[in-house]
Amino acid sequence: xxxxxxxxxxxxxxxxxxxxxxxxxxxxxxxxxxxxxxxxxxxxxxxxxxxxxxxxxxxxxxxxxxxxxxxxxxxxxxxxxxxxxxxxxxxxxxxxxxxxxxxxxxxxxxxxxxxxxxxxxxxxxxxxxxxxxxxxxxxxxxxxxxxxxxxxxxxxxxxxxxxxxxxxxxxxxxxxxxxxxxxxxxxxxxxxxxxxxxxxxxxxxxxxxxxxxxxxxxxxxxxxxxxxxxxxxxxxxxxxxxxxxxxxxxxxxxxxxxxxxxxxxxxxxxxxxxxxxxxxxxxxxxxxxxxxxxxxxxxxxxxxxxxxxxxxxxxxxxxxxxxxxxxxxxxxxxxxxxxxxxxxxxxxxxxxxxxxxxxxxxxxxxx
Amino acid sequence: xxxxxxxxxxxxxxxxxxxxxxxxxxxxxxxxxxxxxxxxxxxxxxxxxxxxxxxxxxxxxxxxxxxxxxxxxxxxxxxxxxxxxxxxxxxxxxxxxxxxxxxxxxxxxxxxxxxxxxxxxxxxxxxxxxxxxxxxxxxxxxxxxxxxxxxxxxxxxxxxxxxxxxxxxxxxxxxxxxxxxxxxxxxxxxxxxxxxxxxxxxxxxxxxxxxxxxxxxxxxxxxxxxxxxxxxxxxxxxxxxxxxxxxxxxxxxxxxxxxxxxxxxxxxxxxxxxx
Numbered sequence: 001x002x003x004x005x006x007x008x009x010x011x012x013x014x015x016x017x018x019x020x021x022x023x024x025x026x027x028x029x030x031x032x033x034x035x036x037x038x039x040x041x042x043x044x045x046x047x048x049x050x051x052x053x054x055x056x057x058x059x060x061x062x063x064x065x066x067x068x069x070x071x072x073x074x075x076x077x078x079x080x081x082x083x084x085x086x087x088x089x090x091x092x093x094x095x096x097x098x099x100x101x102x103x104x105x106x107x108x109x110x111x112x113x114x115x116x117x118x119x120x121x122x123x124x125x126x127x128x129x130x131x132x133x134x135x136x137x138x139x140x141x142x143x144x145x146x147x148x149x150x151x152x153x154x155x156x157x158x159x160x161x162x163x164x165x166x167x168x169x170x171x172x173x174x175x176x177x178x179x180x181x182x183x184x185x186x187x188x189x190x191x192x193x194x195x196x197x198x199x200x201x202x203x204x205x206x207x208x209x210x211x212x213x214x215x216x217x218x219x220x221x222x223x224x225x226x227x228x229x230x231x232x233x234x235x236x237x238x239x240x241x242x243x244x245x246x247x248x249x250x251x252x253x254x255x256x257x258x259x260x261x262x263x264x265x266x267x268x269x270x271x272x273x274x275x276x277x278x279x280x281x282x283x284x285x286x287x288x289x290x291x292x293x294x295x296x297x298x299x300x301x302x303x304x305x306x307x308x309x310x311x312x313x314x315x316x317x318x319x320x321x322x323x324x325x326x327x328x329x330x331x332x333x334x335x336x337x338x339x340x341x342x343x344x345x346x347x348x349x350x351x352x353x354x355x356x357x358x359x360x361x362x363x364x365x366x367x
Numbered sequence: 368x369x370x371x372x373x374x375x376x377x378x379x380x381x382x383x384x385x386x387x388x389x390x391x392x393x394x395x396x397x398x399x400x401x402x403x404x405x406x407x408x409x410x411x412x413x414x415x416x417x418x419x420x421x422x423x424x425x426x427x428x429x430x431x432x433x434x435x436x437x438x439x440x441x442x443x444x445x446x447x448x449x450x451x452x453x454x455x456x457x458x459x460x461x462x463x464x465x466x467x468x469x470x471x472x473x474x475x476x477x478x479x480x481x482x483x484x485x486x487x488x489x490x491x492x493x494x495x496x497x498x499x500x501x502x503x504x505x506x507x508x509x510x511x512x513x514x515x516x517x518x519x520x521x522x523x524x525x526x527x528x529x530x531x532x533x534x535x536x537x538x539x540x541x542x543x544x545x546x547x548x549x550x551x552x553x554x555x556x557x558x559x560x561x562x563x564x565x566x567x568x569x570x571x572x573x574x575x576x577x578x579x580x581x582x583x584x585x586x587x588x589x590x591x592x593x594x595x596x597x598x599x600x601x602x603x604x605x606x607x608x609x610x611x612x613x614x615x616x617x618x619x620x621x622x623x624x625x626x627x628x629x630x631x632x633x634x635x636x637x638x639x640x641x642x
Contacts (some may be wrong), residue, residue: 252463260478261448307471
């Protein structure tokens with residue numbers, strides 16, 4: 001409930017009933033952010049502690065503290081080269097990368113759902129995945145073994161496919177319709193996927209490598225991956241967060257948004273460009289991890305508030321926590337073997353999603 | 368009905384259409400429409416289905432491309448920025464989009480958009496304006512309710528609140544009461560009329576119900592096949608032969624004791640034996 005009241009002295013000339021008017025508090029993401037933030041911290045610490053080599057939680061915290069600038073923390077545990085190697089060099093890059101990718105996929109999904117006003121939109125809607133898949137496959141079959149160029153090719157393929165989708169959709173669908181862009185995305189994705197499948201069949205010896213990339217994995221994560229994608233993700237999420245209020249206005253549809261003084265086509269272009277940039281970067285180092293972009297924003301929407309002022313920031317934190325947790329499961333459930341991350345996100349996420357759909361507001365018929 | 372208007376001392380034209388035409392492909396939706404609306408007036412736009420009522424409103428609202436010129440407050444609308452225009456004209460479509468899980472107060476506050484910067488958030492002042500409007504329209508107890516839980520009449524008032532939050536002098540309403548029952552219809556129109564007088568608004572509304580148009584709109588424009596075929600007060604425009612011709616039917620116009628016009632449609636075929 002609201003806590004604010006308008007001051008009764010400021011408008012003394014008005015009637016007294018109005019001066020006691022209760023003004024509802026604006027939509028706030030504070031509490032859900034606090035909760036998801038705490039969950040994220042716990043998940044990060046657990047993920048850094050759990051693995052084939054046993055490291056205690058307190059060791060993890062000590063190692064982390066030893067890397068905090070200006071703190072100059074040192075202890076026996078943090079000075080141990082073994083602990084440093086396990087926690088800082090092996091587990092943490094993977095945890096951080098998982099968090100970044102999860103945050104980006106969730107933010108991208110929320111953005112796409114907002115600009116296309118479609119709850120089923122995910123960040124792969126306009127062809128990022130198909131394009132990145134083709135780019136990665138080309139590199140894998142062209143020089144079996146070396147994977148240095150793989151992220152670059154995946155990024156170019158993903159961003160290129162969406163650019164093509166946008167050009168085709170805007171060229172043939174007129175400027176007013178988001179639907180024509182979505183349809184163009186389906187066509188472009190189909191073409192890119194067909195090309196990728198053809199290449200893959202022609203080079204059966206690389207099938208395993210292509211397949212495991214497509215299912216998504218963070219097993220090769222290192223700090224240089226983190227630094228590689230961080231700039232893209234920061235720009236992308238900053239732009240998307242800045243547009244969260246405008247996404248709320250777009251919920252009224254293009255006409256009503258434009259009669260409120262906005263330019264919906266331009267907002268859509270900016271949001272799609274930002275979301276694509278970040279998603280293509282994320283996919284380039286993690287492969288095609290599905291489901292995160294749909295499930296996370298929806299769970300946030302249904303458990304907190306449907307306003308993008310809440311959905312966008314909370315999805316970013318929740319997406320990070322979700323993917324780190326999913327990756328923890330992926331690497332421990334069949335240890336020492338790894339289950340593909342995309343399998344876990346769908347397998348864990350699916351039932352949870354159904355649970356949320358059932359439990360909350362189902363009676364209101366709110367999609 | 369217009370006696371109490373406060374801003375009409377100048378009697379200036381606030382909305383002016385000059386030779387406005389709209390084509391959808393080869394179909395002419397609006398044909399060379401020229402008309403002036405005086406500040407503070409309620410203009411009712413009437414005509415049969417497909418006569419161009421909505422198109423007329425949409426061309427004023429800049430939601431369709433047209434030839435000719437539209438002026439609002441003396442300025443050509445084509446030369447205004449989107450934001451400037453939204454500060455002058457508020458538009459309520461026939462079927463507004465109502466996100467079911469949005470709270471009433473947040474929906475009303477969206478009307479403040481034209482007064483905010485691109486990245487600016489609405490401040491306490493904007494929320495107070497939205498809150499005051501909810502109170503004025505009898506919705507303050509529903510401020511935190513989701514739209515999905517509100518009735519048709521409540522939603523209608525909420526949509527009005529959002530439009531009024533724009534604080535634009537011109538209010539365009541496309542069939543504002545089509546979703547309401549008889550009682551709610553009169554209530555909603557009376558509310559619009561009160562607000563018009565309170566705030567000196569100029570109201571332009573497309574209206575289906577001619578009797579209600581006669582009671583609420585000070586001036587009427589009758590459209591047929593995209594052309595303005597009659598303008599004037601209800602007494603001047605609501606004339607049996609004129610309506611018969613342009614609606615392609617037969618009506619009877621009755622005069623009530625208190626001087627109101629009532630337009631009654633008549634059946635054109637004889638009554639069957641068991642009707």
